[in-house]
Amino acid sequence: MVMSSSLPPEFDRGVVTTVHQGDCLVSNEVDLTFSTVLGSCVSACVRDRVANVGGMNHFLLAEQSASAADRYGASARYGAFAMEQLINKVLTRGTGRKANLEIKVFGGGKINGALDDIGLKNIEFVREFLANEGYEMAKEDLGGSYARRVMFKPYSGRAFIKRLDNTANASIAREELAVAASRRSVITKPVVDDIELF
Template sequence: MALNTSLPPEFDRGVVTNVHQGDCHVSAASDVTFSTILGSCISACVRDRMALVGGMNHFLLAEQSGSARDRYGASARYGAFAMEQLINKVLTRGTGRKANLEIKLFGGGKINSVLDDVGAKNIEFVRQFLEDEGYVVTSEDLGGSYARRVLFKPYSGRAFVRRLDSDVGANVVRQELAIARRRVVMPASLADIELF
């Protein structure tokens, strides 16, 4: 992973697939790059290093609840769903062995005081989720006070992060605020998925 202003050559060619909030994409093609822009949202990049298949998701956790069953509330179950969906897709298309997975995490920035540091809650959630499931994070670029663009090559596992200027960050804030105000709740059937 590099923090730089110019793209490494391998990210400057091939097919680029944008990963928007709520998306989960997986590929084994050597010419595919997944791209996303994050504010307080989180993207996980998961790759089976033996099968050379990987994917990226993108999710926002809008609020925390005091529920004993789920201390992050219904919106966090969306985050759990997003993580389980990505991991399951990579396992299914890969070797099926959890030990072969590499996991990289990005995002969780505090880019606007109105969002009540959703980014920090997102970071806490995703770290705890992965720890509870027995996964180790290979690398991460989390937190900070800026938006970031993340590029990920699922075949090679390489990731590239670019910190974005305040104009782009302001646009990301507007989008995240609109989503947080809607507070979309996932049906329980989608939230209760087990990893295999």
């Protein structure tokens, strides 16, 4: 993992593909770089060390639910889905052996005072998920009060992290507020029962 202000030569060539919130991309192309910008969101970078196949996801969890049975609420199921989807895609395209996986996790910054600390909940979630599934993180860059640009080479497994300035933090914070507001505004329709009991 490289943390710097200028791109190393390895990241300054080839094709760059942006990983947006909700995406999960996997590849074994030598000159491909996955790139994303994270505020409170988390990205996992998973790679099969033997097959040189890797991928990146990008997810944001919403507020924690009060239910102990569903500790992180409905969106945690999305987070779990995002993690399972990435791991399964890498296993399918790779050797199929969990022991060959290398996992790096990034993000979870606290960049928005208007929201609860979603970043911390994301960090707790991803650590708990990986521990429960029997995985260890090879590298992490989590928390803090800044946004990050993460670049990941799926073939080599190299990652590059750049901490972003306050201007980027403000822009990402606005986007996250909009996502949180849109999730709160979704009204669940009541289930209409078409079955008549006699």
